Amino acid sequence: MCGSYWYGGAGHRRGWAGGGRRGWGFDPAYMAAFWGAPGARRGGAYRGSRMFGHGDLKYVILQLLDEKPRHGYEIIKELEDRFGGAYSPSPGTVYPTLTMLEDLGYARSVAEDGGKRIYEITTEGKAYLEQNKSTVEGIFDRIAEFGATFFSAPMGRVNGAVRDLARSVYGAAARGGGARDAERLEKIADILERARREIDELSR
DSSP: OHHHHHBOGGGOBOOOTTOSTTTTTOOHHHHHHHHTOTTOBTTBTTTTSOSSOTTHHHHHHHHHHHHSOEEHHHHHHHHHHHTTTSOOOOHHHHHHHHHHHHHHTSEEEEEOTTSOEEEEEOHHHHHHHHHTHHHHHHHHHHHHHHHHHHTSHHHHHHHHHHHHHHHHHHHHHHSOOTTHHHHHHHHHHHHHHHHHHHHHHHTO
């Protein structure tokens, strides 16, 4: 349910057990970008890929505005925090969605000193959220499922193994000198390629 995911008792936000960038001593956003994971971009492992289905982001943003008025950059930061750094929507998706919500009458913005604009949900926006309650809850159920998987203990072991592998690979690659360097690097590349093929087989 939407409410059970976003809040705990007395309206306090709830987090996922073991979640956050520091939960495992491992930053998933950094490592995904480091390894060049599919869809990886600076600022989050899933920046640039489709974390949400078509049209879902407008519900997510409206839900955040229903909690409290926010600047566009605060929406981006809030989503990044709630996904523990694993997802960060780009300004190129958030701001056009805010503009669309304004055009639809579901949100409005107010100019502040310095030219910044803060967005808030309208009465029509609240009604729209209520009319689409099942859709909104389904979106946040998927978000919760993602969090339960991504921040689980088994996933923590995977991330720890990747971290240790990176240390070993680059530690071995940096050692020595001379003609044997090329041979060592070729062996490291062969080992990594075999491991990659075996891991790929698990997803087939």
